[in-house]
Amino acid sequence: MSWLAAAPALRTLGDALALTPDLLAGYRVLEQALAADPELDGALRARCRARVALLLGVPGNHYPSGSGADDVVLELVEQLVLDAHGVSDDLVARVRSVLSPRAIVTLAQAVVVWEGQYRLARCLDVAPEL
Amino acid sequence: MARLPRPESVTDAIAGYGVLAHAPKVLHAFLGLYGRLWRDGRVDQATKEVVRLRNARITDCGY
Numbered sequence: 001m002s003w004l005a006a007a008p009a010l011r012t013l014g015d016a017l018a019l020t021p022d023l024l025a026g027y028r029v030l031e032q033a034l035a036a037d038p039e040l041d042g043a044l045r046a047r048c049r050a051r052v053a054l055l056l057g058v059p060g061n062h063y064p065s066g067s068g069a070d071d072v073v074l075e076l077v078e079q080l081v082l083d084a085h086g087v088s089d090d091l092v093a094r095v096r097s098v099l100s101p102r103a104i105v106t107l108a109q110a111v112v113v114w115e116g117q118y119r120l121a122r123c124l125d126v127a128p129e130l
Numbered sequence: 131m132a133r134l135p136r137p138e139s140v141t142d143a144i145a146g147y148g149v150l151a152h153a154p155k156v157l158h159a160f161l162g163l164y165g166r167l168w169r170d171g172r173v174d175q176a177t178k179e180v181v182r183l184r185n186a187r188i189t190d191c192g193y
Binding site for chain 1: 133134135137149150152153155156158159160162163166167170171189190
């Protein structure tokens with residue numbers, strides 16, 4: 001149970017952010033924009049999100065299998081979460097061979113949002129669902 | 131040097147955001163949330179700025 005005092009008790013990150021409704025609304029708009037970008041494949045996006053969750057120790061995340069071409073994208077996701085300074089020119093060049101600049105920007109934004117979401121949920125001791 | 135090219139066919143209003151302008155809808159949504167974080171809430175601006183500076187130091191972002 002979250003240490004944030006609220007009645008009823010907070011169970012999810014959505015519950016917690018609902019304490020500031022404008023913030024929750026902004027979060028949801030951003031999540032929808034990230035999910036709606038047609039240049040970032042939905043299955044790949046799901047794999048990337050699962051990888052972020054795995055790296056941050058979020059329990060119960062299914063890890064769907066994908067094509068080998070996705071591996072370089074997942075490599076970028078891992079490096080971005082673990083140490084953004086370790087993202088190299090070579091890695092970005094390899095990602096550019098499979099993703100458009102727009103898809104890379106959307107993916108990077110998504111990784112930052114997911115990471116923040118999982119870390120915030122951990123901090124508040126709530127489930128990460130919005 | 132930037133690893134992504136400058137976006138083409140973007141409006142002047144968002145061109146200043148550099149490579150983020152490749153995904154205009156995502157950028158607008160991000161700015162909406164970011165604006166709320168800075169503009170609203172019960173935490174005063176000075177405290178937010180201190181937090182931002184601390185975050186920048188920890189992540190070595192050079193802000």
